[in-house]
Amino acid sequence: MSSTPNATTVAVDAMGGDFGPEVTVPAAIEFLLKPHNKDHRIILVGLEEPIQTVLRTHGAKELLDSKRLAIHGASEVVAMDESPALALKRKKDSSMRVAINLVKEGVAQAAVSAGNTGALMATARFVLKTIKGIDRPAIISTMPCLDTSQTLHMLDLGANVDSTPEMLVQFAIMGSVLTRYVDKKESPRVALLNVGAEEIKGSEKVKMASQLLNESPLNYVGYIEADEIFNGKVDVIVCDGFEGNVALKASEGTAKMIMKVLKEEFKRNALTKLAGACAAPVFRSIQSRLDPRSHNGASLIGLNGIVVKSHGGTDQVGFEYAIQEARQQASRNVIGHISQEIEKVYSI
Amino acid sequence: MSSTPNATTVAVDAMGGDFGPEVTVPAAIEFLLKPHNKDHRIILVGLEEPIQTVLRTHGAKELLDSKRLAIHGASEVVAMDESPALALKRKKDSSMRVAINLVKEGVAQAAVSAGNTGALMATARFVLKTIKGIDRPAIISTMPCLDTSQTLHMLDLGANVDSTPEMLVQFAIMGSVLTRYVDKKESPRVALLNVGAEEIKGSEKVKMASQLLNESPLNYVGYIEADEIFNGKVDVIVCDGFEGNVALKASEGTAKMIMKVLKEEFKRNALTKLAGACAAPVFRSIQSRLDPRSHNGASLIGLNGIVVKSHGGTDQVGFEYAIQEARQQASRNVIGHISQEIEKVYSI
Numbered sequence: 001m002s003s004t005p006n007a008t009t010v011a012v013d014a015m016g017g018d019f020g021p022e023v024t025v026p027a028a029i030e031f032l033l034k035p036h037n038k039d040h041r042i043i044l045v046g047l048e049e050p051i052q053t054v055l056r057t058h059g060a061k062e063l064l065d066s067k068r069l070a071i072h073g074a075s076e077v078v079a080m081d082e083s084p085a086l087a088l089k090r091k092k093d094s095s096m097r098v099a100i101n102l103v104k105e106g107v108a109q110a111a112v113s114a115g116n117t118g119a120l121m122a123t124a125r126f127v128l129k130t131i132k133g134i135d136r137p138a139i140i141s142t143m144p145c146l147d148t149s150q151t152l153h154m155l156d157l158g159a160n161v162d163s164t165p166e167m168l169v170q171f172a173i174m175g176s177v178l179t180r181y182v183d184k185k186e187s188p189r190v191a192l193l194n195v196g197a198e199e200i201k202g203s204e205k206v207k208m209a210s211q212l213l214n215e216s217p218l219n220y221v222g223y224i225e226a227d228e229i230f231n232g233k234v235d236v237i238v239c240d241g242f243e244g245n246v247a248l249k250a251s252e253g254t255a256k257m258i259m260k261v262l263k264e265e266f267k268r269n270a271l272t273k274l275a276g277a278c279a280a281p282v283f284r285s286i287q288s289r290l291d292p293r294s295h296n297g298a299s300l301i302g303l304n305g306i307v308v309k310s311h312g313g314t315d316q317v318g319f320e321y322a323i324q325e326a327r328q329q330a331s332r333n334v335i336g337h338i339s340q341e342i343e344k345v346y347s348i
Numbered sequence: 349m350s351s352t353p354n355a356t357t358v359a360v361d362a363m364g365g366d367f368g369p370e371v372t373v374p375a376a377i378e379f380l381l382k383p384h385n386k387d388h389r390i391i392l393v394g395l396e397e398p399i400q401t402v403l404r405t406h407g408a409k410e411l412l413d414s415k416r417l418a419i420h421g422a423s424e425v426v427a428m429d430e431s432p433a434l435a436l437k438r439k440k441d442s443s444m445r446v447a448i449n450l451v452k453e454g455v456a457q458a459a460v461s462a463g464n465t466g467a468l469m470a471t472a473r474f475v476l477k478t479i480k481g482i483d484r485p486a487i488i489s490t491m492p493c494l495d496t497s498q499t500l501h502m503l504d505l506g507a508n509v510d511s512t513p514e515m516l517v518q519f520a521i522m523g524s525v526l527t528r529y530v531d532k533k534e535s536p537r538v539a540l541l542n543v544g545a546e547e548i549k550g551s552e553k554v555k556m557a558s559q560l561l562n563e564s565p566l567n568y569v570g571y572i573e574a575d576e577i578f579n580g581k582v583d584v585i586v587c588d589g590f591e592g593n594v595a596l597k598a599s600e601g602t603a604k605m606i607m608k609v610l611k612e613e614f615k616r617n618a619l620t621k622l623a624g625a626c627a628a629p630v631f632r633s634i635q636s637r638l639d640p641r642s643h644n645g646a647s648l649i650g651l652n653g654i655v656v657k658s659h660g661g662t663d664q665v666g667f668e669y670a671i672q673e674a675r676q677q678a679s680r681n682v683i684g685h686i687s688q689e690i691e692k693v694y695s696i
Contacts, residue, residue, distance in 0.1 A: 014455065161543065204510055227600045230605045246541065251599065253599070255602055257578045258496050261494065278619050305693055
């Protein structure tokens with residue numbers, strides 16, 4: 001076991017996601033084999049047999065011997081379509097629950113799961129509780145930007161509806177901290193999602209949150225409209241979970257529609273087929289840029305422990321990104337910085 | 349002047365939009381020259397001189413002589429970026445205001461403007477007032493669908509934020525009536541925009557509206573997620589103006605981003621340029637399909653008079669669509685049917 005001060009142990013829910021160990025285990029191995037991750041460890045949590053089966057085919061003996069890779073048994077698995085409430089109540093030995101327990105116990109500094117989002121949120125909230133000063137955890141993710149050199153975090157993407165202006169301010173603090181310490185941006189520009197059409201002055205909630213943010217030490221730059229999300233003018237976009245989910249899903253639905261129509265049109269005749277062939281790599285790059293989850297997974301932020309949610313249908317590369325994201329948040333003490341920022345804001 | 353029972357007079361704000369008479373006047377002439385519009389009339393409202401100038405270049409003498417085309421002077425113009433409140437207060441003789449007055453006076457059965465949306469909404473609301481039983485007017489528009497044979501209406505797209513469950517039910521009634529009588533669909537499927545992620549049960553407002561809609565005589569089919577908007581599974585999508593605006597703008601922003609990236613990629617080398625050349629018509633068709641306003645403009649619905657808002661940057665064809673939409677809503681007595689439906693719903 002590594003004793004480097006900065007060493008991080010990530011608990012991986014090996015059973016979560018559409019593919020389970022077939023994706024999570026190779027991703028964990030790939031992560032550990034990267035030179036810059038040599039100090040870090042992973043604990044694979046789940047049913048020993050299927051995990052072992054995949055491990056054997058990937059020859060991870062050295063990692064296991066060096067204890068950089070370990071298995072922690074868990075006898076249950078939360079189904080992707082299982083009710084969060086029931087999963088929380090009945091599956092106390094699920095791979096998801098046990099992985100989060102390891103974070104609570106300090107055995108691991110972060111947990112990663114590609115499992116049922118609702119169950120993950122319910123379990124993480126129940127086990128880890130929220131950071132002092134944070135009312136509710138939020139789901140935060142990077143969003144695609146026109147300029148790929150840009151990164152943008154948006155929250156809440158669906159954990160909370162009917163959130164209060166105070167909660168929006170807390171989201172702003174958390175997004176700002178994550179952006180500052182993970183993306184290394186000195187003073188992240190924070191914007192509130194609002195409707196800019198002249199006929200609208202914005203909801204009462206947003207107007208009140210804007211007032212609070214103006215009085216805060218955050219680098220609050222004002223309102224942003226949904227059609228401006230992707231142009232990288234700001235670093236953090238804050239919104240209620242309902243609106244965040246609508247923006248994300250509308251964007252995904254539009255992208256899917258355009259891609260589908262494009263493919264149809266390019267299949268039309270020989271010339272368009274040729275065009276389509278030339279364009280294939282273009283479509284691939286765009287599709288990956290348009291899936292926010294393919295960047296590094298979404299995170300549940302605001303809890304006393306780091307929990308990263310990988311897209312359920314992601315592949316090995318996507319899941320490794322999620323592990324990397326979890327590792328970074330832990331190494332850079334995002335939770336500690338959120339607590340400090342909360343105190344700073346509320347002491348004003 | 350035509351005396352056919354079904355004859356409709358549309359008041360056109362000739363000065364509105366980014367191009368004013370240069371677009372609105374030819375569009376009006378084109379509309380009147382269509383055989384199926386032979387019974388209908390248009391009143392061009394605005395500054396006589398610029399209107400006359402365009403009329404002369406288009407030789408509309410016959411239409412003017414037959415009184416199917418008339419000019420109604422208005423001495424002021426509302427700027428695209430003017431404050432709605434100030435426009436309402438100070439410009440009592442604006443082309444927009446006078447066109448709406450003609451509807452109020454019964455001289456015209458519908459008004460069309462490509463002008464300042466906020467000012468149009470404020471003016472229309474002030475002059476026409478809402479239909480009995482409707483608390484607030486809404487902005488309704490068709491949305492693009494993957495299957496172009498489908499039409500879908502969505503409201504509210506931005507007139508009201510913080511709307512109540514009762515208002516959402518009123519939106520549902522109005523959208524259902526418009527779809528039934530304009531799109532000729534017997535029993536339009538009405539859905540409520542909601543967030544479907546497991547971690548969310550939906551906002552209190554949406555849950556209450558869903559209950560009310562279940563008890564209504566409308567063909568309410570339940571919740572729909574934003575990524576399902578474009579697949580044509582329902583005929584009417586109801587939401588608060590904040591969420592509707594976010595969905596619309598996020599969708600437009602995504603489409604713009606994809607198109608921009610595609611164009612960049614296709615410019616990369618000779619081969620991709622060839623591909624791009626072949627693909628050009630594809631892009632054009634997609635872009636037009638992705639601008640909901642290019643279908644037939646958005647309508648302000650719920651007022652004692654028909655007001656259609658054309659996209660400010662639209663061309664002659666787009667503006668003619670908007671006139672056509674206004675004419676249809678008038679001919680098919682959408683307002684009368686809304687009143688009847690309101691009584692039906694509230695008498696239950």
